[in-house]
Amino acid sequence: xxxxxxxxxxxxxxxxxxxxxxxxxxxxxxxxxxxMLLQWPFAFLGAVFASMFLQGPAAPSFGAGVKTVLTAVLxxxxxxxxxxxxxxxxxxxxxxxxxxxxxxxxxxxxxxPPLIVILALIEAVLMPFLVHxxxxxxxxxxxxxxxxxxxxLLATWVAFGLIPAQVMSTPAEAVPTVDQPSFDxxxxxxxxxxxxxxxxxxxxxxxxxxxxxxxxxGILSFQLAASTADGPKVATAMLLANLIGGFMxxxxxxxxxxxxxxxxxxxxVLLNCFILSNWLISGKPSSALAGTALSAxxxxxxxxxxxxxxDVDVKMLDRLLQLGGALAWVLLSFVTVDHLLxxxxxxxxxxxxxxxxxxxxxxxx
Numbered sequence: 290x291x292x293x294x295x296x297x298x299x300x301x302x303x304x305x306x307x308x309x310x311x312x313x314x315x316x317x318x319x320x321x322x323x324x325m326l327l328q329w330p331f332a333f334l335g336a337v338f339a340s341m342f343l344q345g346p347a348a349p350s351f352g353a354g355v356k357t358v359l360t361a362v363l364x365x366x367x368x369x370x371x372x373x374x375x376x377x378x379x380x381x382x383x384x385x386x387x388x389x390x391x392x393x394x395x396x397x398x399x400x401x402p403p404l405i406v407i408l409a410l411i412e413a414v415l416m417p418f419l420v421h422x423x424x425x426x427x428x429x430x431x432x433x434x435x436x437x438x439x440x441x442l443l444a445t446w447v448a449f450g451l452i453p454a455q456v457m458s459t460p461a462e463a464v465p466t467v468d469q470p471s472f473d474x475x476x477x478x479x480x481x482x483x484x485x486x487x488x489x490x491x492x493x494x495x496x497x498x499x500x501x502x503x504x505x506x507g508i509l510s511f512q513l514a515a516s517t518a519d520g521p522k523v524a525t526a527m528l529l530a531n532l533i534g535g536f537m538x539x540x541x542x543x544x545x546x547x548x549x550x551x552x553x554x555x556x557x558v559l560l561n562c563f564i565l566s567n568w569l570i571s572g573k574p575s576s577a578l579a580g581t582a583l584s585a586x587x588x589x590x591x592x593x594x595x596x597x598x599x600d601v602d603v604k605m606l607d608r609l610l611q612l613g614g615a616l617a618w619v620l621l622s623f624v625t626v627d628h629l630l631x632x633x634x635x636x637x638x639x640x641x642x643x644x645x646x647x648x649x650x651x652x653x654x
Contacts, residue, residue, distance in 0.1 A: 308455045310570040313343045314562040316448035320441055321562075321587060322555045325594065330429050333591020335437035337584050339444050341404070344569070344580055348449040354442040358435050361408050365431035368416035373427070376420055383493065387486050389413035390507070394481045397511040398474040406511065407504075414489055414503040421493070473632075480630055481510045484622040488615070501588065501608065502615040509619045528616055530578035534585025535609050537561055541586070542593050561586060 320339045324332020342349060349357070368389070375382040393409035411434070419427035488506050505527075513523060541561050545554045565586065569579035589608065 313566040330433040338441035342445040368412035410507040530581035534582035538589035
């Protein structure tokens with residue numbers, strides 16, 4: 290692959306990790322193509338998980354991978370059982386969903402890994418909707434998602450084995466000390482709940498929309514809970530990344546429709562993954578958008594190639610418009626919540642008191 294001259298000129302210390310780009314593209318495309326070949330349920334989710342694992346500096350350990358898959362199995366089966374029992378009791382069903390959402394956010398404020406938080410959000414917002422839609426689909430999803438995650442882990446281990454991580458000759462940096470959280474965990478939990486829960490309730494009351502927007506609202510809520518000053522910037526970047534991913538998926542689908550042979554589809558998917566992975570490792574300021582764009586393209590392309598993927602052009606545009614509306618909801622909600630329940634820093638008062646004591650000591654001296 291060609292070297293990006295602009296990025297090297299802008300940052301002399303930057304070293305483009307070609308191995309990472311190849312490993313990411315081949316690993317993700319391999320999982321996606323295998324899923325399409327074997328036609329297993331929700332196969333594109335395996336590619337999305339593979340893109341998350343392969344963007345890391347190293348593959349997850351075997352123990353960590355097994356633990357993550359088992360956690361996903363327990364979470365989703367518990368959510369399926371709980372909401373299946375509560376399905377006839379609509380008020381209790383909604384209360385349980387809000388409580389489950391608060392539990393997911395509590396994992397975020399206590400410092401649990403982002404993947405565990407995302408799995409908890411899937412259990413809290415996606416599983417109830419699928420149970421409400423169809424018990425059969427919900428059960429298939431509860432079983433298929435961990436299996437797709439296992440396939441993604443297997444592909445990640447194989448990819449790192451065949452294409453080891455590049456050894457960078459950069460000086461080792463000192464490991465920063467981890468301080469205790471300086472924010473009010475309960476207040477942040479309430480802030481995220483106040484932003485997300487009304488959207489979830491309205492989504493169920495209106496009984497429509499792209500279900501992926503539920504997960505986007507939850508993820509964006511815990512991303513922006515710490516500082517809503519960066520909200521417009523983060524939301525704009527997230528929307529732009531999804532627009533790029535949606536455009537890539539649309540172009541790929543149009544090409545696949547022209548030539549419906551499986552081999553041609555595999556080439557298009559591989560090309561799509563190579564373009565976005567090369568962007569990811571380019572070192573450009575915009576390269577941070579590539580990971581989200583890759584996930585969005587996989588979700589939209591995988592959904593469009595499913596048996597229920599009719600009217601693809603309309604569905605892609607509709608999903609992107611709904612995503613934009615969801616981002617606007619989160620931003621406007623946080624503006625309101627900031628006035629009613631602003632973020633509270635615990636260490637601020639301690640720092641101020643220490644400063645005052647120091648000043649008093651200096652005056653006495």
